[in-house]
Amino acid sequence: MASAPLPGSGAVFRGYNFANTWEQNAPLTEEQKAAITSLSLAVAERPFPPNLAQEQNLGKDGSAVDSPGDAVKEAGINVVLVNTHQFYKWFTDLESAMKSETEEKYRLYVNTLMEHIQICDGILEQVDETLNLFNELQTLQQSVATKTKTLHDACDRLLLEKQRLIDFAEALRSKLNYFDELENASSNFYSPNLSIGNGQFLPLLKRLDDCISYVESNPQYAESAVYLVKFRQLQSRALGMIRSHVLSILKSADAQVQAAIRGSGSNKASVAEGVEESVIYVRFKAAASELKPVLEEIESRSSRKEYAHILTDCHKMYCEQRLSLVKSIVQQRISEFAKKEALPSLTRSGCAYLMQVCQLEHQLFDHFFPSSSTDVSNMAPLIDPLCTYLYDTLRPKVIYQANLDSLCELVDILKVEVLGDQLNRRGESLAALRPILQRILADVHERLTFCARTHIRDEIANYRPSDEDLDYPARLEQHAVKASDTTVDDNSTIFGTWYPLLEKTVSCLSKLYHCLEPGIFTGLAQEAVEFCSISIQNGSKIITKKSSPMDGQLFLIKHLLILREQIAPFDIEFSVIHKELDFSHLLEHLRRILRGQASLFDWSRSTSFAMTLTPRILESQIDAKKELEKSLKTTCEDFIMSVTKLIVDPMLSFVTKVTAVKAVLSSGAQDKKEDSVLAKPLRSYAFAAPERIVELTQKVSDNLQQELPKVMAKMKLYLQNPTTRMILFKPIKTNIVEAHVQFQSLIRSEYSPEEMQNFGLVSIQHLQSQIDNLL
Structure with missing residues (x-):
């Protein structure tokens, strides 16, 4: 027989709703849930409290009540069964007692649950009341919080306003302090006890400067100009x-x-x-x-x-x-x-x-x-x-x-x-x-420039050599003898062979090079080199007349080489631009004005009097170093040609004549009448006769043996540097060998080998060896 369902309870339903709502609004964590589970297991087998166990055995009136089990026990122990009827009756009573005992256990459990439900309903009612109280309390708390926040905001605004007013007052006071300082500064600076040595003077002066700076930077303030004037008066007094x-x-x-x-x-x-x-x-x-x-x-x-x-x-x-x-x-x-x-x-x-x-x-x-x-x-x-x-x-x-x-x-x-x-x-x-020393140096430079220009004009440009100065080659021969004496200074021996003007020029430029500005030195050096070069060339002409053309040429080569070598260390350009006024057109303009072709007062035309008097500026560039190189090159070429002609002039004349004859033959080949006359062999001409060829070769041979050694001796006398002599003699040797080559080539083409044996020709290798031995 199934037991009847438990009666429903509104309190239980409300409790469940409350628990569900509570669970949703306040969900438990995993740790909390684990703790609840552990607590549930711990209290699941808990017995009734002692007071509840005693109450189960008491009746409504408080008397003790025997449990059905006790009745069954009593019935089973104390009953005496005589017959079957008693047994059945005993068994029926026992069965009823057992059934009653079983139902009683469940009935008591139901009663207990009902009591618990009633208790829970009471608790839930109390919880509802408590929740209602909490809701009212929360509402009151929110109202109080709102009022409190409003009060706090009002206080904050008042504090901010207070701080703003304080800051404004302090700012106003700090600004007014600068103006209020006038009275204090006036009393201090006009005090008879104030002195510079007083420790208060400098702080007062600094404070006064601050006031002036502030008033100057804020002219928008009332009476700032008046205060500024008064502050400046105090500052002027302090200064x-x-x-x-x-x-x-x-x-x-x-x-x-x-x-x-x-x-x-x-x-x-x-x-x-x-x-x-x-x-x-x-x-x-x-x-x-x-x-x-x-x-x-x-x-x-x-x-x-x-x-x-x-x-x-x-x-x-x-x-x-x-x-x-x-x-x-x-x-x-x-x-x-x-x-x-x-x-x-x-x-x-x-x-x-x-x-x-x-x-x-x-x-x-x-x-x-x-x-x-x-x-x-x-x-x-x-x-x-x-x-x-x-x-x-x-x-x-x-x-x-x-x-x-x-x-x-x-x-x-x-x-x-x-x-x-x-x-x-x-x-x-x-x-x-530095400024005054530079001024003194500028005066010295100016004086030095003037004296140097005067020196160049008087001692170099207007130099007049004496006979002894141009006594070449005697001077070189005398100094060659002195040079063999070891007691003689080498420098004096070298300078003794120089043309005196060259030594003056080089000495002057050497002194001026580090003393004058490059621009000024360039102009002076250009003039000095130009005048020295002209004087050397003029001296060469005099030596040519007095001694020989070769002496004049070697004199010129020697001193131009020395001059070029001496000016090489000067790191300047020996080039200057001369500007001069040209009035050459003035005469023609005046003639046109006098003829009436132009007006004197016509200022708008190019032929006016103003244009007539306007000079032209002519510029000319003079490079003394290039002119020196040019003169040196020309002189060396003249010397080379003169020595070449001195040695092999007969051969050169012969080659020239042969070339002229061939030219005549080639130009007249078209004239039939003259073919028989011009086609005759070269030996038939008087200048090309075999005996004349013998004389020619003998004369050239004599020149090689007699004149060429003299030339080499003069070159050694004038040019002490072997390298210089080698450079100058190399083209001479080349010209001599080339003349022999051309001459022998013509001879071989026009004369028989038997005739050539009588001419006394030398081989080119022997000729070169002969010339080299002279060096």
């Missing part, structure tokens, strides 16, 4: 106090130096020997230490116009005080140099002394103005007058100096020793000296 303070300290230092000099019983002129001594510099260094805070403050603000002006004034005051102290010392010392020493020594000593003074003055200036000492123009009021003393002393002596060696020495001293070595080595401390 005036600084200027007076600096001047007072400088004058005090100067007075201390003057007192020290007087106390030593000497004057400033006697201190010149020790211009770097402490009496002149240490006192001012102490003054620099006293002024250092103020001057550093001024230099740090020199980007502003007002402080740049006061810094410039301080520079001038310093330079004036120092100049008044040292000018007489420097002037006296330079005057002593000028009295005792020559111009080169004076230049060297004066520059060295002036560099020493300027270096000491620069060091002292750097103590006063460390940031301004790099600009050499700041010391110009001091250095320029000191340098002017040296310049005024040197310039008259330079102007009256006419000796090239002395002027070149001056250039070397100024350019190499002073400007190139000492000035660069000592650096920026002597940078202020």
Whole structure:
């Protein structure tokens, strides 16, 4: 028999819905689910509490009730069965008791479940009430949170507004502080107790500068222009106090130096020997230490116009005080140099002394103005007058100096020793000296250029050689004898063979090359080389008349080669462009005006008087080096041809005549009447007779044995360099051999071998060997 279903309960349904809703809204994690499962297993077999176990055995009235099992036990134990009826009755009772006992167990379990359901229904009702309370609480909480957030936002806005007002007040106060500072600054700067040495002066000055900068950058504020004027008045007063303070300290230092000099019983002129001594510099260094805070403050603000002006004034005051102290010392010392020493020594000593003074003055200036000492123009009021003393002393002596060696020495001293070595080595401390030294060097260059041009005109262009100067080859022979003496200097022997003008020219150019600018030197060198070359050519003509053409040619070759060799190291172009005015068209224009073909006052036409008086500029380029090369080449070619003609002129004449005869034969071949006359053999002509050929070859042989050795001896006398002689003699040898080749070729074609044996011809190999032996 199936048990009846449990009665439904609304509380159970609501509980299930609540649990389901709870599960959806608050899902459990895997760990939580595992914990619930473990808890369920742990409480599944839990027995009823003791109080519930006792209640099961009590009736409604509290009396004890025997369980069906007990009745069954009692029935089975205490009943005595007599007959079958009793047995059946006992069995029926026992079966009923057992059935009742079984149903009772389930009935009790149902009752228990019903009680639990009732309890759960009560709990769920309480949970519903609790949830309702929680919902009301949540609603109230949200309302409170909303009100709280609104309150917080209002507070934040009030705090922001408060901070904005505070910032605005502070900004307003910071801006007003600059204007309020006027009263404080006025009271301080007009106070009789305020001084430069006071520690409050520089901070007050900085605050005043800040106020001026602020007011200048904000002209839109009310009365900013008025405040700016008042602030500037205070600044001018402060800067005036600084200027007076600096001047007072400088004058005090100067007075201390003057007192020290007087106390030593000497004057400033006697201190010149020790211009770097402490009496002149240490006192001012102490003054620099006293002024250092103020001057550093001024230099740090020199980007502003007002402080740049006061810094410039301080520079001038310093330079004036120092100049008044040292000018007489420097002037006296330079005057002593000028009295005792020559111009080169004076230049060297004066520059060295002036560099020493300027270096000491620069060091002292750097103590006063460390940031301004790099600009050499700041010391110009001091250095320029000191340098002017040296310049005024040197310039008259330079102007009256006419000796090239002395002027070149001056250039070397100024350019190499002073400007190139000492000035660069000592650096920026002597940078202020550079302009005046360059000015002195420019004056020396100008004087040297004038003297060099005068020297070239008088000593080179207008050189008149004496008979001894052009006594060639006697001079060479005399120096050849001297050269054999080992006690004679080689250089003097070599120069002794030169044409004197060549030595003057080379010596002059060598001195000027490193002393003048390239552009100036180029013009002078071009003139000197041109005049020297012309003089050598004129001397060659005189030697040709006095001695021989060969002596004249070798003289010219020798000295042109020397001149070319000597000017080769000069890294310049011996080319200049001459410009001159050309008035050659003036006469023709005037003639046209006089004939009425052109008007004198017609300014619009090309034939006007203005165009007539306009000169033309003609340019001509002269390259002395190329002209020298050209003259040398022409002279060498003339010498080669003259020697060739001297040796093989008979052969050359013979070849020329044969060539002329052949030309006549070829040109007259078309004339039938003259064929019999012109076709005769070469030997039939008088100049080509066998006996004439013998004379010709003998004469050439004599020239080779007699004249050619003389030529070689003269070449050795004039040209000491074997390579030069070889270069010059090589084409002569080639011409001699070529003449023999042509001559022998003609002979072989026109004469029989028997006749040729009588001519005394030599082989080309023997001829070459014979010529080579002469070298």
